[in-house]
Amino acid sequence: MAETLKLEIVTPDGKAFSEDVEMVTLTALEGEMGILPHHVRLMTQMVPGEIVVREGGRDRFLAVGGGLVEVTGTRVSILTDMAVAAESIDEARAEEARQRAEARLKEKVAEEEIASINASLARSLAQLRVKRRHRG
Numbered sequence: 001m002a003e004t005l006k007l008e009i010v011t012p013d014g015k016a017f018s019e020d021v022e023m024v025t026l027t028a029l030e031g032e033m034g035i036l037p038h039h040v041r042l043m044t045q046m047v048p049g050e051i052v053v054r055e056g057g058r059d060r061f062l063a064v065g066g067g068l069v070e071v072t073g074t075r076v077s078i079l080t081d082m083a084v085a086a087e088s089i090d091e092a093r094a095e096e097a098r099q100r101a102e103a104r105l106k107e108k109v110a111e112e113e114i115a116s117i118n119a120s121l122a123r124s125l126a127q128l129r130v131k132r133r134h135r136g
Helices: 091-106 111-133
Strands: 005-011 014-021 023-028 031-035 042-046 049-055 058-064 067-071 075-080 083-085
Touching (some): 058 111
Antiparallel strands (some): 005 014, 023 049, 058 083, 067 075
């Protein structure tokens, strides 16, 4: 049996994922990174996009928002504002959210709202990319 590490993904709604996995691939500010058991300790910022989880020799795909990642030799802990398995993404709802966010950015909005709208846009785009890449 392959060596594993514990992957835990926590969102504001609670624990979204908690399993022993063989590998995690995610996109950090520095670029895409693969994390295997015994990885060097680090903390980094994750950008909205896709996480690939190798579990039992098979890949699972999740759309994620921005967040923080802590890696130890035995664990990957991710705090993010969104984590949705590819098969659970509602493409029509994600497309509607993208269109709403883009429309709001064209309006005259308060400076404080722009970051929130951009975050919403990034989350919906991440979901759409993952769903369209892994239709299921």
